[in-house]
Amino acid sequence: MKTLLQSMTTRVFLMLFIGVVLSTLLSFGLAARERQRMIGQFRDFHAVERIAQFVLSLETVPAHLREPFFTAATGVGMRAEIASGQEAVKEPRSTLAGMLDKRLPEDYRIVSTPATAADCASTGRGMRRPPEQRVSCEAMLITLHDGSRLRISVLPPRPPPMAPGIDLQTYAALLLASIAVVAAVVARTAMRPLKQLAEAATELGHDIERPPLPERGATELRQAAAAFNAMQSRIRSHIRQRAHILAAITHDLQTPLTRLRLRLEKVDDAELRDKLISDLSAMQGMVREGLDLARSMDSAEAMQRLDLDSLIDSVCADATDAGQLVHVNGVTGASLMARPIALRRCLTNLLDNAVKYGYEAQVKVTREGGNAVISIRDKGPGIPPGEFEKVFEPFYRLESSRSRHTGGTGIGLTIARNIAEQHGGGISMRNHEEGGLVVTLFLPLGHAAPVQG
Numbered sequence: 210m211k212t213l214l215q216s217m218t219t220r221v222f223l224m225l226f227i228g229v230v231l232s233t234l235l236s237f238g239l240a241a242r243e244r245q246r247m248i249g250q251f252r253d254f255h256a257v258e259r260i261a262q263f264v265l266s267l268e269t270v271p272a273h274l275r276e277p278f279f280t281a282a283t284g285v286g287m288r289a290e291i292a293s294g295q296e297a298v299k300e301p302r303s304t305l306a307g308m309l310d311k312r313l314p315e316d317y318r319i320v321s322t323p324a325t326a327a328d329c330a331s332t333g334r335g336m337r338r339p340p341e342q343r344v345s346c347e348a349m350l351i352t353l354h355d356g357s358r359l360r361i362s363v364l365p366p367r368p369p370p371m372a373p374g375i376d377l378q379t380y381a382a383l384l385l386a387s388i389a390v391v392a393a394v395v396a397r398t399a400m401r402p403l404k405q406l407a408e409a410a411t412e413l414g415h416d417i418e419r420p421p422l423p424e425r426g427a428t429e430l431r432q433a434a435a436a437f438n439a440m441q442s443r444i445r446s447h448i449r450q451r452a453h454i455l456a457a458i459t460h461d462l463q464t465p466l467t468r469l470r471l472r473l474e475k476v477d478d479a480e481l482r483d484k485l486i487s488d489l490s491a492m493q494g495m496v497r498e499g500l501d502l503a504r505s506m507d508s509a510e511a512m513q514r515l516d517l518d519s520l521i522d523s524v525c526a527d528a529t530d531a532g533q534l535v536h537v538n539g540v541t542g543a544s545l546m547a548r549p550i551a552l553r554r555c556l557t558n559l560l561d562n563a564v565k566y567g568y569e570a571q572v573k574v575t576r577e578g579g580n581a582v583i584s585i586r587d588k589g590p591g592i593p594p595g596e597f598e599k600v601f602e603p604f605y606r607l608e609s610s611r612s613r614h615t616g617g618t619g620i621g622l623t624i625a626r627n628i629a630e631q632h633g634g635g636i637s638m639r640n641h642e643e644g645g646l647v648v649t650l651f652l653p654l655g656h657a658a659p660v661q662g
Contacts, residue, residue: 218400225392233384253305256363259285261312264351264359272355288328292358296322296350305363306349317351324348328362402430406437417445459499466493495604498620510548517541517581517652520549521574524556534569535560541574541581545654547632555628556583558621559636559648563587567645576654580634583650591640601626601636625650 263282267289270278275291282289299321302310310319329346346364353359405422412419421438424431470489476482518540528535563570567587575582592600599605603623626636634652641647 218396222392222396229388257308257312288362290360292360320350322348322350459496462496512546514544516544528560533564537572539574541576551628555625558625559585580651586647588645591646
């Protein structure tokens with residue numbers, strides 16, 4: 210779940226979804242409030258109209274016939290009676306009383322008076338109302354033309370229920386589903402160029418010769434693609450220049466070193482001659498490995514599909530023929546797209562390193578998920594954990610176990626890692642519990658095709 214929330218697509222989707230839902234809920238709330246206000250105004254207008262018609266009709270009824278008329282008023286949600294004695298006047302006048310004052314002729318005097326529990330209990334159409342609604346009625350005193358004061362209690366109708374019905378629930382579900390679809394489409398569309406840029410940046414670390422990004426879409430996307438392509442071009446140019454400079458230097462050193470070796474053969478002092486030739490041989494070895502390093506940084510070799518198990522068997526067989534102790538166990542059973550010559554050099558360097566410093570190499574080949582894993586264990590003393598990354602630096606050697614006397618220049622692991630990273634993989638190392646160093650090469654198989662047996 211945490212990984213999902215870290216995705217930019219998920220975050221954009223959630224922001225869009227929550228934002229639209231909140232905006233919709235706010236709109237619904239405002240619309241419902243306006244609806245209640247309009248219903249309240251209509252309810253008040255209806256109540257005022259009902260009272261006005263009752264009062265105007267009452268004026269035409271003789272005084273001795275008014276009592277049955279008052280009884281009939283109860284059926285239309287009112288309670289009417291002639292006020293007795295001094296009634297208390299409530300100030301200020303209620304909104305309903307003000308509306309009734311505007312509806313009746315000017316010669317009527319209308320004031321509000323406090324409502325009693327009896328007033329509210331007897332209004333309505335014979336329905337028993339809960340206590341909280343019995344105290345919400347209004348009482349008014351209306352002075353009639355004959356000077357008598359009419360006391361009217363009215364209980365406005367209950368507001369319509371706000372609980373959503375089945376249709377509203379279905380509508381809400383459809384609305385949320387449509388918002389989710391729109392948010393998902395927008396998030397996916399907005400994040401697709403960013404995802405493509407991230408994938409291109411990852412591929413760039415593995416293959417500097419990858420095709421440039423297409424420069425299409427919105428202006429910002431075209432600018433980003435153009436900037437990325439320009440960066441790739443500059444990096445490719447710098448790498449080529451560095452590789453060419455290193456190759457040129459090491460290649461041009463071959464000729465004077467060869468002449469120097471020929472001249473050293475003529476030195477009369479045998480001991481001095483041997484020392485000088487030994488140093489010169491070390492220099493020539495460094496020059497040759499410098500050329501190999503330059504070649505390892507050049508990814509001009511074409512990619513082609515190869516059988517990884519066959520390549521591993523071939524490299525190990527060559528090492529065995531050369532007198533090295535190499536044992537192989539396991540298979541991957543898959544092929545992959547790779548540069549055969551470069552990958553062979555990577556495996557050869559790892560085997561040479563294991564045999565040179567650990568006396569023998571035990572190669573274990575497995576397939577873990579989408580990766581081919583090749584572990585090479587030697588029987589040497591291992592190296593301190595703090596040196597695991599340093600040994601991959603060019604010309605770096607451990608003083609104790611990997612010295613110049615072993616014939617190494619400290620560049621073999623550098624070349625191997627360069628080649629592994631060009632194939633989208635990597636190299637790691639650890640000390641084995643029973644002694645020795647374990648160097649692990651992993652290569653992504655991608656959509657690897659199974660080897661036909």
